[in-house]
Structures are given as C-alpha cells and as structure tokens.
Amino acid sequence: MRRKLAAGNWKMNGTAASLAEVTALIAAHPAPRSEMLICPPATLIAAMAQAAAGSALQVGGQDCHANTSGAHTGDIAAVQLKDAGASHVILGHSERRADHNETDAEVRAKTLAAVAAGLTAVVCIGETEAERDAGATLKVIGDQLMGSLPDTAYGKEVVIAYEPVWAIGTGRTPTLEQIAEVHDFLRDELAIRFGTAAAEDFRLLYGGSVKPSNATEIFAIANVDGALVGGASLKAADFGAILSALDAS
Ligand code: PGA
Secondary structure (H helix, E strand, O other): OOOOEEEEEOOOOOOHHHHHHHHHHHHHOOOOOOEEEEEOOHHHHHHHHHHHOOOOEEEEEOOOEOOOOOOOOOOOEHHHHHHHOOOEEEEOOHHHHHHOOOOHHHHHHHHHHHHHOOOEEEEEEOOOHHHHHOOOHHHHHHHHHHHHOOOOOOOOOEEEEEOOHHHOOOOOOOOHHHHHHHHHHHHHHHHHHHOHHHHOOOOEEEEOOOOHHHHHHHHOOOOOOEEEEOHHHOOHHHHHHHHHHHHHO
C-alpha cells in the first residue's frame, strides 16, 4: 500500500518566527496516518529539522543542484540538503521551470542527484491554461513525466506531483473529473514505462489551490495519494485540516 503524503511548499515565505507554525502542527498531529512534510525556504531547513526532531514531521528542500559540489554560486547540492536535515526535495516546480527555465532534462538530473543523496524527490509536472485550452494536457503531462523521471526512478524514492499551472495560487482547481483523468493517465504511463507492479508504488500528489474546504473531495479520487500544498501550508491550522482530511480518506 502507498502511504499517503501531505506535503507543504512554503515557497519564498517564512522566517525564524514562522517555526511557531511547525511547533503547533507537530503538537496537533503527533501521530498522523499519512506522511507529513514541510518544505521551507533553504534558510529554515536546519532549524525546522531541529524543531521537528523526534516528531512525525519531515522537512524538505524546494530545489537542488544536479552536482554534488563546485562553483555554482547560490545553488545548493542535494547532499547539503540532506546534511541540513532534509529528507525530501521538491524538483521541477512550475515556478522554477518558469523563473529559471528549468527543462525536463535538468529536472531528471536533479532527481538522480537527490536520490543518490538519499532524498525522496517530489517531481512536479503540470500544464498551463493555454495548453489545457488547446486540448494538449495529457500530451504535455506525459512528455514532462517521461522527460523528468530517470529510468531508475522507483516509487519509494520518487513522488510525482500533478500541479496544473493555472491552479497554483489562484484559488481555481480543476474539476474532480479532470484531476481523476490526469492521475489515471499518470498511473497508466508509469505502468508502460516501469511495469504494472512498480507503477503502483509511485505516490501521485495533486497540487494547486488545495485547502481545507476542497481537500476531502480531492482525496476521495482513486489515484490521488496526497497533496502538495502552497498557500494553505503556511498556517498550521489549515495544513493540519488538510492532513486530517487525508488521514480520513
Ligand atoms: P497553492 O500552491 O496551494 O498555493 O496553489 C501549490 C504549489 O505551488 O505547490
């Protein structure tokens, strides 16, 4: 069975004072059924990992470099995230693909680096609104999935997050049928590439305007194994409510 995963992406939000939200989250959810993960900005990873020590909360990065060290000013290697206390790293988020022109090949190289460092990679894919309107969603998603995953990808080490770009931070979400269509498609594509049994091991997260009020209906969809949550992960009460909905699904 796939263990469900509630993952929070704080993006470029939070300072040391924000760790109070994590303390509150841990206190309210000492033993969730689902895996619980927060990916703060890199500046907070070590302090958050320390605050989370001995609890069910796991801490992740939001990006890593494909190399293990070297002359890459401003970048962070996967081994450094691991060293700071991270267990996961988000890769290929649409904001990085847009702001930093990250390609599928780069995301694939980063995924290899993350797994080699002992991190679980949360690989993000998703179509733009124009691509959906053009009827190209499954083609775009399929290409991103194939291009971003290395041949050695394995469900215990790699999680996939489907995040329609137009649903991120907008309050808009796809219909439940649209989410189900993409997640079923992803499972089928994984089966074609990695085999049916291996495909069952990959967790497929939905992301894009997940909030306490829509979490339960999204988590009821067959191939949705959790969520990648942006805005609603910044407050312990909201993220805790989403986690509870996942635990109950
Ligand atoms: P959102 O962001 O929940 O604020 O829409 C999701 C994400 O970008 O991971």
